[in-house]
Amino acid sequence: xxxxDVRRGKPDPEVYLTTAERLxxxxxxxxxxxxxxxxxxxxxxxxxxxxxxxxxxxAETLQAxxxxxxxxxxxxAIAMLETARRRLLSARKKNGN
Numbered sequence: 001x002x003x004x005d006v007r008r009g010k011p012d013p014e015v016y017l018t019t020a021e022r023l024x025x026x027x028x029x030x031x032x033x034x035x036x037x038x039x040x041x042x043x044x045x046x047x048x049x050x051x052x053x054x055x056x057x058x059a060e061t062l063q064a065x066x067x068x069x070x071x072x073x074x075x076x077a078i079a080m081l082e083t084a085r086r087r088l089l090s091a092r093k094k095n096g097n
Contacts, residue, residue: 013046037065
């Protein structure tokens with residue numbers, strides 16, 4: 001998925017919701033890796049968890065974005081990824097994939 005595949009850009013959640021639909025996964029089972037505050041907001045609006053990746057923004061900026069949007073911060077990304085993996089496997093099993 002890319003920005004050209006949707007009509008509305010972030011912080012609209014369309015790109016994330018479309019991706020989840022194409023993958024056959026519930027939005028709540030998804031984890032988004034984002035390097036911008038608008039992406040964190042889009043993930044929250046999609047009902048997904050977001051991991052802020054400090055590449056284009058400082059970690060403090062991403063943490064502030066998470067706090068302002070009501071998103072959760074996940075300092076322990078390894079544990080969060082394992083939880084996301086289990087949810088994805090469970091969703092696939094439920095959907096027969």
